[in-house]
Amino acid sequence: MKRHIEICERPLASAAPASWLHDAGLSGAQVQFCGQVRDEQGQVQALHLEHYPGMTERVLRAIVAQAGEKWPLNGAWVVHRIGTITAGDDIVQVAVSASHRQDAFQACAFIMDLLKTRAPFWKKELIGGHWQWVEARECDAEAAAAWLQQASVHEP
Amino acid sequence: MKRHIEICERPLASAAPASWLHDAGLSGAQVQFCGQVRDEQGQVQALHLEHYPGMTERVLRAIVAQAGEKWPLNGAWVVHRIGTITAGDDIVQVAVSASHRQDAFQACAFIMDLLKTRAPFWKKELIGGHWQWVEARECDAEAAAAWLQQASVHEP
Amino acid sequence: MIELRFFAALRERVGHDRLSVTPPEQVTTVEQLIRWLAEDNPTVASALAATPRYMVAINEELGSPASTLSPGDVVALFPPVTGG
Amino acid sequence: MIELRFFAALRERVGHDRLSVTPPEQVTTVEQLIRWLAEDNPTVASALAATPRYMVAINEELGSPASTLSPGDVVALFPPVTGG
Numbered sequence: 001m002k003r004h005i006e007i008c009e010r011p012l013a014s015a016a017p018a019s020w021l022h023d024a025g026l027s028g029a030q031v032q033f034c035g036q037v038r039d040e041q042g043q044v045q046a047l048h049l050e051h052y053p054g055m056t057e058r059v060l061r062a063i064v065a066q067a068g069e070k071w072p073l074n075g076a077w078v079v080h081r082i083g084t085i086t087a088g089d090d091i092v093q094v095a096v097s098a099s100h101r102q103d104a105f106q107a108c109a110f111i112m113d114l115l116k117t118r119a120p121f122w123k124k125e126l127i128g129g130h131w132q133w134v135e136a137r138e139c140d141a142e143a144a145a146a147w148l149q150q151a152s153v154h155e156p
Numbered sequence: 157m158k159r160h161i162e163i164c165e166r167p168l169a170s171a172a173p174a175s176w177l178h179d180a181g182l183s184g185a186q187v188q189f190c191g192q193v194r195d196e197q198g199q200v201q202a203l204h205l206e207h208y209p210g211m212t213e214r215v216l217r218a219i220v221a222q223a224g225e226k227w228p229l230n231g232a233w234v235v236h237r238i239g240t241i242t243a244g245d246d247i248v249q250v251a252v253s254a255s256h257r258q259d260a261f262q263a264c265a266f267i268m269d270l271l272k273t274r275a276p277f278w279k280k281e282l283i284g285g286h287w288q289w290v291e292a293r294e295c296d297a298e299a300a301a302a303w304l305q306q307a308s309v310h311e312p
Numbered sequence: 313m314i315e316l317r318f319f320a321a322l323r324e325r326v327g328h329d330r331l332s333v334t335p336p337e338q339v340t341t342v343e344q345l346i347r348w349l350a351e352d353n354p355t356v357a358s359a360l361a362a363t364p365r366y367m368v369a370i371n372e373e374l375g376s377p378a379s380t381l382s383p384g385d386v387v388a389l390f391p392p393v394t395g396g
Numbered sequence: 397m398i399e400l401r402f403f404a405a406l407r408e409r410v411g412h413d414r415l416s417v418t419p420p421e422q423v424t425t426v427e428q429l430i431r432w433l434a435e436d437n438p439t440v441a442s443a444l445a446a447t448p449r450y451m452v453a454i455n456e457e458l459g460s461p462a463s464t465l466s467p468g469d470v471v472a473l474f475p476p477v478t479g480g
Binding site for chain 3: 215
Binding site for chain 4: 112
């Protein structure tokens with residue numbers, strides 16, 4: 001499985017994952033997730049993302065490796081934006097390729113769910129001229145826990 | 157929900173769904189599926205796709221409408237290639253945008269599963285100089301049936 | 313009158329992509345139409361016999377053997393779809 | 397010696413992004429380290445008290461209150477992550 005993991009301070013190119021994953025007939029399916037800054041009815045003027053350099057890459061590599069063990073993937077791409085960005089900008093791209101679509105859908109959702117709860121990124125939003133930290137969502141923790149429970153059921 | 161449904165005789169552009177779905181801060185999530193011709197270790201020299209003009213568009217519109225009823229989507233894109241194509245070429249793009257990623261993942265997988273079993277397309281492959289029709293896969297029928305069973309469970 | 317349409321392997325086996333037929337009045341469902349075709353039209357009969365599973369659409373919507381037919385309907389017969 | 401690192405809201409509350417501390421020998425887990433910090437360092441103590449939930453990483457890997465520590469470890473404390 002080829003893999004590309006990157007923390008990026010520049011705008012993300014939406015066509016990049018598809019062309020990087022392209023393998024001329026090996027894979028039958030590509031699934032790509034792209035996360036964008038929501039403006040929440042124009043309230044959010046900007047977003048700032050910080051991370052823990054070193055740990056971030058390590059966690060993302062581990063998540064991608066785990067996805068590669070659970071599903072037969074041919075490629076996995078994770079690029080996450082940091083720094084100050086505005087509504088509509090891309091924050092994260094997760095894309096995978098596989099022979100069959102069910103594997104690609106599941107692996108892509110799995111990587112996103114674990115990234116959301118384990119990769120050390122933090123967002124703050126500029127609302128009404130004030131920066132405020134975004135709170136973690138309980139449903140993200142539940143989504144990640146669901147995958148880990150599934151895994152433990154399969155263990156002997 | 158905006159929607160784009162197209163049957164296409166030309167190569168598909170991989171960046172088109174993302175830029176068409178882009179809505180400058182309304183959606184937080186885009187999920188895109190892209191299906192490609194697998195070469196099966198170099199065996200498949202070409203693929204030919206035929207369809208039932210008129211019915212195809214009608215079925216795709218109905219599937220997209222059903223997805224829009226089940227999940228709160230902001231946009232849905234379905235483009236399917238027809239004619240003669242070669243290994244590695246894109247056959248189909250399904251992409252959706254939504255506020256939250258779980259809705260986008262599920263709606264995209266749903267549209268693909270129903271497209272696979274209901275949209276009137278047929279493939280034949282050129283293998284060793286002979287064209288042969290591709291057989292429908294049982295697991296595709298099961299994937300579509302799973303969604304429809306879920307739906308009936310929720311009905312009163 | 314019913315307009316028949318055939319696709320993919322079934323079209324190749326029938327040798328035509330469409331056929332107009334006028335079944336007797338008591339033919340009111342897809343199942344009855346197919347049974348009548350099997351007696352009336354040997355080419356269609358053997359094409360269907362050679363196709364292990366097939367699907368039906370009436371006026372561009374998926375149907376089943378029990379679907380009812382009206383004069384003027386377009387009935388399409390085809391192997392299980394394999395798009396995507 | 398333990399190197400502490402703080403991120404996001406917790407860093408802002410502490411006022412530094414890193415701090416080197418030398419806890420007594422009997423401090424061998426994350427939980428004990430945090431209890432000791434709460435007595436030894438009022439700034440860190442009040443920053444942690446103001447952060448309803450936080451996570452810990454030891455040497456760039458996620459840990460838990462029960463994780464054991466060795467001299468030289470880098471212990472990062474931060475609010476629940478919100479990337480993606």
